[in-house]
Amino acid sequence: QQQVKQSPQSLIVQKGGISIINCAYENTAFDYFPWYQQFPGKGPALLIAIRPDVSEKKEGRFTISFNKSAKQFSLHIMDSQPGDSATYFCAARRYGGSQGNLIFGKGTKLSVKP
């Protein structure tokens, strides 16, 4: 019930294409779903986040789509650029729980080819 399942493990996209990373969860008590971006040698950094009361959130070229009934959410990167090459982690959190800490997916390594 605490897991967040992320796919694919790795993704290669051509410059200008759309990158799509998917996550699924089981715990319906989760109430916050962030995505983190990590470059080699750096710590993860918050990219974009969504709450389950909305179905989509867009920030520039990055969009989160959220399907509450299916318990799935995804990250879409439009017009992917080589600078987007990084590892992406989805996460989920249950506010007010015994721990209330973020639970991360296993990550997706994105490579954008020029």
Add this chain to the structure above:
Amino acid sequence: DAGITQSPRHKVTETGTPVTLRCHQTENHRYMYWYRQDPGHGLRLIHYSYGVKDTDKGEVSDGYSVSRSKTEDFLLTLESATSSQTSVYFCAISADRADYGYTFGSGTRLTVV
């Protein structure tokens, strides 16, 4: 990363030796976390702290202990390092439980030989 520093950045140690990693923050945030990152496992929570001297276990706490004697410092200790603890360790901070945007440090790469 601004406001959070991990030390050392790299360390090689021998099996059976104690190791302490340090996380220092200048943000005066209440919550601090230690994660480990391994290929195929993502980020897994080791321990976290919700105040000075207040700590709790995460999902992979066996073999690790933590201490927080000051708001700004959160120490992770491997009492007797094993090869399975070779990993990259990240510290993160957040202001309060409603602050969902964790700030991560740059990590410590630990190799146990």
